[in-house]
Amino acid sequence: MSLDHDQTTDARVRERGDSAVLRMSESALAQLGVIDAPAGVAHDLAEDETMFINMGPSHPSTHGVLRLMLELRGEMVVRSKPVIGYLHTGMEKQGEQLSYLQGTTNVTRMDYASPLFNELAFSMAVEELLGLEVPPRATWIRMLLTELNRMSSHLLFMATNGMDLGAVSMMIFGWREREEVLRFFEKVSGLRMNHNFIRPGGVAADLPDGWRDDVLRLLELIPPRLDEYDTLMTGQPIWQERLQGVGVLNTAEALALGVTGPLLRSTGYAWDLRRDMPYLAYDKVEFDVVVGTYGDSFDRYAIRLNEIRESMRIVAQILDQMPKGDYRVQDKKVTPPPRARIDESMEALIHHFKIFTEGFKVPEGEVYAAVESPRGELGCYIVSDGSAHPYRLRIRPPSLINLQCLPYLMQNGLIADAVANISSVDPIMGEVDR
Amino acid sequence: MADEGAMAEDGPVDGQDVDDEEIDAADASPQVELAYGVPVTRSGGHIVLHATPAQLVETAEALAADGFDQLIDLCGVDYLTHPGRVDLADTVVGQRFEVVVALINHERRERVRIRVQVPDDEPVVPTLFDVWPGAEVLEREAYDMFGITFADHPDMTRILMPEDWVGHPLRKDYAVGQIPVQFKGAPTTR
Numbered sequence: 001m002s003l004d005h006d007q008t009t010d011a012r013v014r015e016r017g018d019s020a021v022l023r024m025s026e027s028a029l030a031q032l033g034v035i036d037a038p039a040g041v042a043h044d045l046a047e048d049e050t051m052f053i054n055m056g057p058s059h060p061s062t063h064g065v066l067r068l069m070l071e072l073r074g075e076m077v078v079r080s081k082p083v084i085g086y087l088h089t090g091m092e093k094q095g096e097q098l099s100y101l102q103g104t105t106n107v108t109r110m111d112y113a114s115p116l117f118n119e120l121a122f123s124m125a126v127e128e129l130l131g132l133e134v135p136p137r138a139t140w141i142r143m144l145l146t147e148l149n150r151m152s153s154h155l156l157f158m159a160t161n162g163m164d165l166g167a168v169s170m171m172i173f174g175w176r177e178r179e180e181v182l183r184f185f186e187k188v189s190g191l192r193m194n195h196n197f198i199r200p201g202g203v204a205a206d207l208p209d210g211w212r213d214d215v216l217r218l219l220e221l222i223p224p225r226l227d228e229y230d231t232l233m234t235g236q237p238i239w240q241e242r243l244q245g246v247g248v249l250n251t252a253e254a255l256a257l258g259v260t261g262p263l264l265r266s267t268g269y270a271w272d273l274r275r276d277m278p279y280l281a282y283d284k285v286e287f288d289v290v291v292g293t294y295g296d297s298f299d300r301y302a303i304r305l306n307e308i309r310e311s312m313r314i315v316a317q318i319l320d321q322m323p324k325g326d327y328r329v330q331d332k333k334v335t336p337p338p339r340a341r342i343d344e345s346m347e348a349l350i351h352h353f354k355i356f357t358e359g360f361k362v363p364e365g366e367v368y369a370a371v372e373s374p375r376g377e378l379g380c381y382i383v384s385d386g387s388a389h390p391y392r393l394r395i396r397p398p399s400l401i402n403l404q405c406l407p408y409l410m411q412n413g414l415i416a417d418a419v420a421n422i423s424s425v426d427p428i429m430g431e432v433d434r
Numbered sequence: 435m436a437d438e439g440a441m442a443e444d445g446p447v448d449g450q451d452v453d454d455e456e457i458d459a460a461d462a463s464p465q466v467e468l469a470y471g472v473p474v475t476r477s478g479g480h481i482v483l484h485a486t487p488a489q490l491v492e493t494a495e496a497l498a499a500d501g502f503d504q505l506i507d508l509c510g511v512d513y514l515t516h517p518g519r520v521d522l523a524d525t526v527v528g529q530r531f532e533v534v535v536a537l538i539n540h541e542r543r544e545r546v547r548i549r550v551q552v553p554d555d556e557p558v559v560p561t562l563f564d565v566w567p568g569a570e571v572l573e574r575e576a577y578d579m580f581g582i583t584f585a586d587h588p589d590m591t592r593i594l595m596p597e598d599w600v601g602h603p604l605r606k607d608y609a610v611g612q613i614p615v616q617f618k619g620a621p622t623t624r
Contacts, residue, residue, distance in 0.1 A: 385516050
């Protein structure tokens, strides 16, 4: 290849091409019945005339690449439609190519704000197919990490919610506290995000030395910061004006639309899988399910803020009750031999090699396992054909299904509140599109 | 655990104690257990109902009336290359596609799955949008990924893939890596 610039002075003509994105916007417009609408913005709107505007996909407040088609009458949103798919990377297809051992590295990248929940749901589904009983310490480590992850995820929500509504210092605060939690994750798993720490059969490693002090430090550090949030936002008139009565959802709508998590609880409907269909050891800890009254954006904010407090309550109990013992199941089929054995035993070396190259076989069947993620019910449906790879891997994404209520939240609201509504649904687009 | 696994593999067992009140004993042949009018098996503690596409809406309505207030999940499965299925009820003939609907009953804290067999030559299933509007995006996703059409769905279009995409990616005959990598051989200005 010649690097002589003088030879190629003619710039190549850029072809418009049939860009997938353009096509998508045209179809979405057609669905809204605006295909014959005049191009550009209409200046003189008649009384009953509506205007269509497009928001996103690269909008700072769309939490990634969410696109909204909005039909407006003046400042009022008449109809809206979320358009998704911009982050679709075929992760469910990819999951069929990876072995069960590699599967957690794939699913952990779906909901990147709460990766440990994805790993947990996947591992629980695989363990149910295998009929494995996870040792108590592994169960409690999983609980500790997922509750801390719920805190970091909700802190991220605090940050982005504040940012979306103009409380920029809140953004800095939220990220700062989240970072403290992520630092602990880094110490435990080696990674801030996408940990691949919870695996079928237990967890990847035992907690590091001094973990208890680190968690205690977090439990001391965060409550005063949450009180600061209260001062900065909860009790503040501007914040209340901005959120109260905005994006109201009622219980019937939420149930009909399949909405789960803080959105469902904000309508006053107390449903939390941790309490109502306990998994791990949630029946051995005490906590309250936080519910709202009005189902508006303020309730959703307040629920998440208080769920951080509840999570800390759970974490404090986990510190007291953490059992001793093994952090993974001692089933030769699933668990590789310890490092020291590999040096002295040829069989252990072969065994180790086979597990990591071929993976382990999982009995035929289908299974659905669900956990309460910070966004709602995160489920994992696996069909196994008896081989070392899932025949079908399906993740039930709470973000995608919760996003369905967005048109309901926005309807007859102000365009200025659209951002507050998107923010309060707290969608993670990596999980929406997978 | 072992018991449940065995039950799921062998299908309904003769003379098994039937504790579900909903089971209509009058219609049941000796081999096949019925619930909500369709054959039933159990898998991992969850009840699995095997409805045909024609029975789906009726079954769904019966379940909704019985307190299954939320449609949790709906997804497709392509059984094209599956070596052999043993977890179907005896009277159910396996087809290439399957639509799996997961429901939850909040009051009884109970989960149910409906597995609908969908033939390859006519992959059409009635929509559940009228029973649970939350099925909307999930049915669109199943259509996009598997090409299963949901009759009377208000907006049966692709959702994740671009509108002009050819093929349905999660089908088993849709090979991984068949899409040319766009970065290779791209013309440059140099």
